[in-house]
Amino acid sequence: MHMPTMPPLPDDLAEKLNPAQKKAVEHAGGPLLILAGAGSGKTRTITFRIAYLVRSCNVMPEEILALTFTNKAAGEMKERVESLLGGSSYRAWIGTFHATCAKILRRHAELAGRTTSFTIYDRNDQRAVLKRVYKDLNLDDKSLAMGLALYYIESHKNKGLDPVKGSKKRAIDKLLVKVAQHYQKKMKELDAFDFSDLLWFTHRLFRKNREILEIYQKRWKHILVDEYQDTNTVQYLLIKELASKSESLVVVGDDDQSIYGWRGADIENILRFEHGFPGTKIVTLQENYRSTANILNLAGSLITHNKRRKPKELFTANPEGSLIESWSLSDDREEADFVSRKLKELFETGFSPSECAVFFRTNAQSRLLEQACSLRGIPHVVVGGHRFFERAEIKDALAYLRVIKNHADSIALTRIINYPPRGIGKTTLDKVLNLATRKDICLFDALNLAIERNILSKGPASSIRNFLDILQKISEKAGRLSVYETMSLLIDEFGLVRHLQQQDTPEADSRVENLGELLNAASDYEEMYGDRSLDGFLEKAALATDVDQADMTKDSVVLMTVHLAKGLEFDAVFIVGLEDGLFPHARSIEDNDVEEERRLCYVAMTRAKKKLFLVNAQRRATFGTTRVSKDSRFLNEIPPDLVEFKNVHLADRSYKSGLFQGQRFDPEFDQSLDRARVPPGIEHIEPVWEHGISLGMEVHHPTFGTGRILEVRGNGPDARVDVNFIQHGRRTIIARFLFPGG
DNA sequence: CCATAAGCAACTAGG
DNA sequence: TTGCTTATGG
Numbered sequence: 172m173h174m175p176t177m178p179p180l181p182d183d184l185a186e187k188l189n190p191a192q193k194k195a196v197e198h199a200g201g202p203l204l205i206l207a208g209a210g211s212g213k214t215r216t217i218t219f220r221i222a223y224l225v226r227s228c229n230v231m232p233e234e235i236l237a238l239t240f241t242n243k244a245a246g247e248m249k250e251r252v253e254s255l256l257g258g259s260s261y262r263a264w265i266g267t268f269h270a271t272c273a274k275i276l277r278r279h280a281e282l283a284g285r286t287t288s289f290t291i292y293d294r295n296d297q298r299a300v301l302k303r304v305y306k307d308l309n310l311d312d313k314s315l316a317m318g319l320a321l322y323y324i325e326s327h328k329n330k331g332l333d334p335v336k337g338s339k340k341r342a343i344d345k346l347l348v349k350v351a352q353h354y355q356k357k358m359k360e361l362d363a364f365d366f367s368d369l370l371w372f373t374h375r376l377f378r379k380n381r382e383i384l385e386i387y388q389k390r391w392k393h394i395l396v397d398e399y400q401d402t403n404t405v406q407y408l409l410i411k412e413l414a415s416k417s418e419s420l421v422v423v424g425d426d427d428q429s430i431y432g433w434r435g436a437d438i439e440n441i442l443r444f445e446h447g448f449p450g451t452k453i454v455t456l457q458e459n460y461r462s463t464a465n466i467l468n469l470a471g472s473l474i475t476h477n478k479r480r481k482p483k484e485l486f487t488a489n490p491e492g493s494l495i496e497s498w499s500l501s502d503d504r505e506e507a508d509f510v511s512r513k514l515k516e517l518f519e520t521g522f523s524p525s526e527c528a529v530f531f532r533t534n535a536q537s538r539l540l541e542q543a544c545s546l547r548g549i550p551h552v553v554v555g556g557h558r559f560f561e562r563a564e565i566k567d568a569l570a571y572l573r574v575i576k577n578h579a580d581s582i583a584l585t586r587i588i589n590y591p592p593r594g595i596g597k598t599t600l601d602k603v604l605n606l607a608t609r610k611d612i613c614l615f616d617a618l619n620l621a622i623e624r625n626i627l628s629k630g631p632a633s634s635i636r637n638f639l640d641i642l643q644k645i646s647e648k649a650g651r652l653s654v655y656e657t658m659s660l661l662i663d664e665f666g667l668v669r670h671l672q673q674q675d676t677p678e679a680d681s682r683v684e685n686l687g688e689l690l691n692a693a694s695d696y697e698e699m700y701g702d703r704s705l706d707g708f709l710e711k712a713a714l715a716t717d718v719d720q721a722d723m724t725k726d727s728v729v730l731m732t733v734h735l736a737k738g739l740e741f742d743a744v745f746i747v748g749l750e751d752g753l754f755p756h757a758r759s760i761e762d763n764d765v766e767e768e769r770r771l772c773y774v775a776m777t778r779a780k781k782k783l784f785l786v787n788a789q790r791r792a793t794f795g796t797t798r799v800s801k802d803s804r805f806l807n808e809i810p811p812d813l814v815e816f817k818n819v820h821l822a823d824r825s826y827k828s829g830l831f832q833g834q835r836f837d838p839e840f841d842q843s844l845d846r847a848r849v850p851p852g853i854e855h856i857e858p859v860w861e862h863g864i865s866l867g868m869e870v871h872h873p874t875f876g877t878g879r880i881l882e883v884r885g886n887g888p889d890a891r892v893d894v895n896f897i898q899h900g901r902r903t904i905i906a907r908f909l910f911p912g913g
Numbered sequence: 914c915c916a917t918a919a920g921c922a923a924c925t926a927g928g
Numbered sequence: 929t930t931g932c933t934t935a936t937g938g
Contacts, residue, residue, distance in 0.1 A: 242928090430926080433925080434928080535930095714928065732925090917938100919936090923932095
């Protein structure tokens with residue numbers, strides 16, 4: 172099972188690798204742990220190894236399994252392997268844990284108590300299932316918080332344990348087990364898996380059916396795992412099972428970048444890798460190719476404050492670079508304002524917007540930053556927050572698709588039964604749901620039964636009949652239609668767009684646009700995967716993430732949470748909200764686990780290539796009230812000689828920001844904020860176009876009222892102008908419909 | 914049954 | 929602050 176000697180690396184690969192990377196790529200046989208520091212060429216090492224195996228070691232692409240955490244990482248890996256190997260590379264299995272498990276489960280669905288076209292449920296669907304369970308058990312959210320029940324179920328599965336067989340010591344434990352039992356039963360009836368089920372059921376499948384496990388063990392002779400520090404226990408067990416007969420297992424990770432403890436990731440997996448896999452070899456990649464020496468040393472000093480880590484020190488041949496700037500602003504608005512101004516300044520000194528990023532700890536922080544960017548006309552994208560596939564209108568359309576595919580999906584059916592409103596109200600639905608419970612049938616069957624037995628009042632009954640008829644009609648056709656065609660048909664037949672258009676609000680308009688996007692996504696999917704089936708598309712939708720969706724191709728500043736930033740890099744990085752209680756988060760301080768927060772901060776810092784700004788506010792609005800905040804402890808843990816502290820203490824001055832209050836800036840403040848040329852207010856932002864259209868200009872639109880110009884694309888009467896309307900927010904308008912003044 | 918108003922809770926983080 | 933659930937009147 173061990174390969175004694177390995178053939179030499181081809182020159183074209185070898186010349187792009189340092190000695191440690193080479194060692195990792197050429198590793199022969201047995202388990203290998205690559206401790207890959209931030210920016211040390213981890214992806215290159217993995218992809219080159221795959222190329223090496225195929226090109227030099229007579230390994231077939233299909234004998235390779237590479238597991239990642241995000242679709243994005245999987246996509247990048249596929250791309251890079253393809254550029255190294257060309258045509259045959261598609262036969263290598265490169266995917267996320269979840270997608271890989273979903274694929275396996277589709278093949279053996281019946282053994283997991285599902286059909287091949289099972290549905291994947293997200294957090295909201297899970298909540299809906301739990302709601303039904305609560306109703307059946309006569310429970311309410313007060314006697315058992317739903318969040319707790321979900322956590323119980325999920326954490327058991329993450330640990331590879333059966334939530335149905337939990338401890339029953341205390342009354343609450345008994346209750347949790349009971350809820351879990353009903354939940355799992357419901358999920359089976361619904362023909363659905365939740366995210367953690369995908370991993371858990373695959374693990375169970377392998378444990379109960381050794382012959383199936385063997386199929387995959389034989390197939391995958393070489394296994395690679397990316398971001399190993401983020402694996403949880405089930406993932407560990409899956410890897411162990413799959414790799415027990417493989418020729419090589421290579422895991423890559425960095426214990427200092429383990430930031431998913433809250434979703435079950437166990438840092439011990441990487442810290443104790445060699446205990447789980449005897450005979451492990453370890454290669455450490457310590458040379459950083461990304462950041463300036465100052466940034467690297469700063470991050471390195473911070474992380475040494477952690478106890479639970481493998482000691483290591485990164486180094487770089489990169490120049491020292493400029494000092495790290497630490498800015499302390501008076502409040503959160505000032506902070507956002509500062510960032511937007513500094514961004515403008517960076518653009519002037521040659522940084523391009525897409526090479527700049529702003530990281531924050533919590534999503535709630537994004538709003539002010541977004542506003543500040545809009546007001547200054549800074550092109551920006553917010554990654555995360557409410558994801559595309561979780562927007563109500565998208566979920567509605569997908570719910571229709573799910574019901575068409577699987578009539579037993581009562582969760583989806585409940586969602587759409589009266590959306591758009593068709594006269595089937597709460598009382599009617601309750602009647603039918605009760606019938607369903609009594610007869611132990613799904614909602615769809617209950618609807619039919621209720622009609623048959625004539626137990627509903629006339630109005631609702633005819634509505635239901637009509638609804639079922641349309642559903643029937645589309646379902647019959649669906650088999651012959653593509654996803655795109657099915658979707659357009661249902662949007663039309665059920666009047667989804669019509670219903671939104673009637674509302675005639677800007678929000679509804681943007682929803683209509685989103686439905687259009689969904690149709691695009693469907694046809695893209697067909698083109699990309701050559702697959703016209705609903706199953707495949709729905710699976711893609713369920714597993715899609717916002718980072719996948721984010722359009723990084725535009726030249727825009729990226730605003731995102733630190734968690735989403737892992738694996739990315741930017742010339743200039745702002746870390747905002749560096750305050751105790753926010754970053755590190757209050758929760759982690761209470762729980763006495765600041766180490767993960769520190770790793771998170773480390774991840775954020777090491778994304779920066781050239782410039783790093785550490786920003787905090789002295790006062791911050793949370794909910795309704797403003798609170799005074801203390802500097803983040805992390806700011807005290809970094810070497811001061813690497814930092815230029817530019818703190819502006821304004822707590823005693825009642826200063827109002829010009830940007831947000833519509834006033835001019837305080838010139839004194841401006842100077843203290845920055846010695847150099849910061850544009851004092853939006854009225855000073857340079858005019859883009861001699862037609863009299865300039866950024867920041869006040870304009871009037873017959874429908875949308877008054878607003879200010881944020882961005883102009885093109886010129887002449889047909890130019891596209893982005894305007895921030897007081898009443899209607901940001902919209903794109905053709906220039907000829909805009910009039911001067913308010 | 915439905916639309917709107919009012920009242921109230923929620924904000925770590927994500928596949 | 930937003931976004932949900934509940935109350936109210938049509």
